[in-house]
Amino acid sequence: MINIGRLMSNRAYLSPGLEAFAGENYRFTYDQTNKRVNQLAAYLKEQKISRGERIAVLCKNNHYFAAALFAAAKIGAIVIPLNWRLQAQELTYIINDCGAFLILYDDEFSPMIEKLRSATPIRLFLRAGGAGPDPEFEEVLSGQSTYEPDEVMSKGEDTAVIMYTSGTTGKPKGAMLTHNNLFSASVALSHTIDWRYRDRFLAVAPFFHIGGLAPLITNVHKGCTIVFMPNFDPMSAWTIIENEKINNLMSVPLMLLAMLKVPGVEKLNLKALRTIICGGAPVPDSLIRAYLGIGIKVEQVYGITEYSGAVAFWTHEMPLEKSVSMGKPVFCGDIKIISPETDRELSPGEVGEILCGGPQVFKGYWNNPEATEKALVGEWYHSGDLGKKDEDGFVYVIDRLKDMIISGGENIYSAELETVISTHPAVAEVAVVGVPDSRWGEIPRAYIVKKPDTDVTVQDIVTICKQNLAGYKCVKEVRFVDTLPRNAVGKILKNVLKQQFS
Incomplete structure (x- = not known):
């Protein structure tokens, strides 16, 4: 039976001197x-x-995170990766929902940790550093046994990781990924x-x-060196790619x-540099061709948290004219398109739920x-995504059933924004939709109906x-x-909003 922590043990046995x-x-x-x-x-x-x-x-992306992931797996604990871009109340909800016992955190997040101490069930706080080995963390390791834990406490269908992803209700949901899920995703990649x-x-x-986590496990599985970049900067990225002789990245x-x-x-x-994998949002054909112009292959991935990572890939072994698609399902994966109304599996060219x-x-x-x-x-x-397959089996993502907005590769959920905006005393009704943006792909736009005899400004909404x-x-x-457009049963018609006010 598979245990993700044992992947690290096996790789160390096979390739002890390889830079990890x-x-x-x-x-x-x-x-x-x-x-x-x-x-x-x-x-x-x-x-x-x-x-x-x-x-x-x-x-952030560092050896502390990686150590926690594999150490927890070896003793049967479950890791909850926290989005460090979230506000205190958002993190508080996630931590309370999963009932975390311990939190490992980078030193730069110490001010946030102070806000979480009294609001969550966490009993142990373990601080790590930023760049390089941290003295406090090294002290924790000092004197502890370097031998493997006595027995594998968790494996197979046991949960290894819970990744929180927001739903249309506005409250984040914890997707439970098992050891088998993560290993299978690694094999597929x-x-x-x-x-x-x-x-x-x-x-x-x-x-x-998941686009960051799944490759971490895959690299250990395959026996690769992982170079961590905690903060993205375009110029620094090129410098690292050149100096570290990087072969691929996500x-x-x-x-x-x-x-x-x-x-x-x-x-x-x-x-x-052999390949750059790109996902999180549709990759424009023009971007793929622009990189080809400087001799770099960009390959598109369609990924989902609940699928433990990659669902489909378009690669340069496939026709270039198919780069507008999401390619074909990953190894050992499967995709079918059904009618959302009848659950009937659809023929090539027909649009339905993926x-x-x-x-x-x-x-x-x-x-x-x-x-x-x-x-x-x-x-x-x-998936909640609308798509189709063509006659050759290539998958196309058309739209989303869920009210999800993808902005700069980040998932934004309209219901979560609507919940916050509706707390303003001058807001009677609100609907948030994604609108096209040349830089971010999509941005969230709010349509607001004011309460009678009240006033609220754009800046008020942005501030809240x-x-x-x-x-x-x-x-x-x-x-x-x-007013907001509604159907016969009173549901707000967001498609009408997009068309009417675009």
Whole structure:
């Protein structure tokens, strides 16, 4: 049976001297890394953290996060990667919902931790550093055993990670990913695209996204070196790619657009760079072709948290004219398109809901059986995305059934914004929709009906969003209207809003 922590043990046994992790002021081989993971596992057991206990991690992309992931897996604990862009009340909800026992956090988040101390059930707070080994963290490891834990406490269908992803109700839902899910996702990744032993991978996509987490596990599985980049900067990214001889990385379109604008890219030595994987939002064909113009292959991935990562890939082994699609399902994965009204499987060219099947399908939502029942029907995950397949089996994502907005690769949920905006005393009704934007792909726009004899400004709405939500979630445009369009049963017609006021 699979245990994600044991992947690290196996890789250290097979490739002890291979560089595992590299970052600012640190480099560790797989042998060194596995010993550090075992020391952290021993510490966690010493703290009475047992099978099924939840460990929250508020870290950027660094070796601390990775150590926590593999150490927790070895003792049967469950890791909850926290989105460090969230506000205190958003993190409080997630931590309270999962009932985390311990939190590992980067030093830069100490002010946030102070806000969480009295509002959450966390009993242990473990601070790590930023760049390089942190003295306090090293003290925790010091004296602990470097040997493997006595027995594997969690495996197979046990939950290894809970990743929180917001739903249309506005409250985040914890997607439970099992050891088998994550291993299957690793197999799918490494058998679908050109991923090789001893590759050097730039980890810049944040680990609180499945697009960041899944490659972390895959790199250990395949025996690759992971170079951590905690904060994205387009010029620094190119410098690291050149200096560290990076072979591949995971990105979002916004990153690639920014990197393309850096002057002098064509003068860099990028011979090692084989592929840039890009997802989180549709990758424009023009962006793929622009990178081809400078000799770099960009390959598009369609990923879903509840599918443990990649669902489909378009690669350069496929026809270039198909780059407007999401490619084909990953190895050992399956996609079918059904009618949302009848559940009938549709023929090529017909648009319906995308269903995902295979060993990557998640276990369900933490403590939320109703949401699980809606999302999982038999062995299939109902994505809420509208799409189609063509005659050649290529998958196209057309729209979304859910009211989700993708802005710069980040998922924004209209219901969450609507809940916040509706707390303003002058707001009678509000509807938030995504509207096209040349830079971000989409941005959230709020349509507001004011209460009689009241007044509210655009800045008032922006301010209340910023006070309660992460910056990337905040509404970017506000329009005041007399009424909101509704259907016969009173449901707001958001499609009409988009068409009528575009």
